[in-house]
Amino acid sequence: MGLMGNLKHNGTITFSAALVKSLAADVGFTACGIARAERLSDSEFPLREWLSQGMHADMGYMQRNADMRQDPRLLVEGARSVISLLVAYKPDRRMEGPVHIAQYAYGTDYHERLKQMLYSLMQRIAGAYEGFEGRPFVDTAPISDRHWAARAGLGWIGHNTLLVNPQWGSYCFIGELVTTAEADCYDSPSPDGCGDCRRCVDACPNGAIVRMEGAGSFQVDARRCTSYNTIENRNPSLPPSLDRRGYSFGCDICQLACPYNEQAPAATTLDDERKQLLEQLPDADKGAFRRFTKHSPLNRITYEQWLRNIGRGEPNGGSKTKTEE
Ligand code: B12
Ligand code: SF4
Ligand code: SF4
DSSP states (O other), rough: OTTTTTTTTTEEEOHHHHHHHHHHHHHHHHHEEEEEOOOOOOOTOHHHHHHHHTTTTGGGGGGGTTHHHHHHTTTTTTTTTTOOOEOOOOBOOOOOOEEEEEESSSSSOOHHHHHHHHHHHHHHHHHSSSOOEEEEEOSSSSSOOHHHHHTTTSEEOOSSSEEEEEETTEEEEEEEEEEEEESSOOOOOOOOOOOOOOOOHOOTTTEEEETTTTOOOOOOOGGHHHHIIIIOSSSSSSTTTTTTTEEESSOHHHHHHHTHHHHSOOOOOHHHHHHHHHHHHHGGOHHHHHHHTTGGGGGGGGGHHHHHHHHGGSOOOOSSEEEEE
């Protein structure tokens, strides 16, 4: 019998938000907030508008399950609460050299790490509340991680469309537990902290952050975005007009411009060994590339995409290189 198994009313478990937050801190999450599971309004999440303008490029998975993406109760039957969780990742230093990798990819794959942490949290909550049911998600499920973090008071959606936490900036991974249980207290959304600032919008070398007609909010047009093109785009060559500023996997430019990120404390350490490996990656053969990227976000791309991205000296990445033949 769980410690607080008696807090079950009409078949619904009510959990203490304070207890869950303290368990989340024990597991190592940077922040935790709780929102009611409801449908996101079209104005809050105009996904269909984004899709209809083709801004998802060829990310077909964004078109699937659009209803679910808007309402977590369609993803988890009987869902009542979304427990949103952040893990901050700002590294203490950046890699050097002409080939840049986005900072989120310096460490081990956040999908693996957060999933483990989410399972561990779920076990602890279930230890306190017998019958507690929930499902953990990070990044890949049809649920908008950012919106739930914003609703759960963990920050606001910045003009670069990322969740900005007032303390940790946007250098945070987001995961959530969607549960059928009720919280004894829910968080309120945080106030907007961007105001008139447009630094990220102006910093994007590709003009990829656009104000979407009708929605009023900013959107990323993936077709123009370096992050999309270096990770998700599987074509043999990259758009010739893409200005990547040296990025070969992801892009940090609209985050580096943000004052909240500038002032955020470092949350991870880039040790010398890792830094050297990252810097030597452009010289890696297929075997070495696969070995090194096994538990890294870089595992999302093929070696051929990597060769295209690093270009081997060709501007914007040549479609074929000697190494590929
Ligand atoms: C598809 C996707 C991408 C695509 C498209 C990006 C995009 N902006 O949509 C690409 C490949 C380009 C991408 C890139 C990156 N991504 Co990405 N991506 C996703 C994914 C899978 C879905 C995002 C989505 O739903 N897009 C659809 C559009 C319609 O939604 P939206 O942009 O959120 O748009 C809404 C808001 O902007 C809102 N809005 C704007 N302003 C305001 C203001 C207010 C007040 C309100 C209420 C709403 C609002 O209006 C829009 C419509 O509702 C999520 C994981 C997930 N399942 O949620 C990760 C995710 C967003 N990505 C993440 C990361 C880390 C990145 C990169 C930083 C990686 C990198 N360094 O290269 C870049 C950042 C580029 C950028 N500026 O967005 C993290 C972001 C963490 C954070 N702090 O927000 C996520 C949450 C993954 C995770 N679980 O940690 N990504
Ligand atoms: S990730 Fe890079 S290319 Fe994409 S919107 Fe941000 S600055 Fe622009
Ligand atoms: S750079 Fe300015 S506008 Fe962009 S997310 Fe940061 S505070 Fe908001």
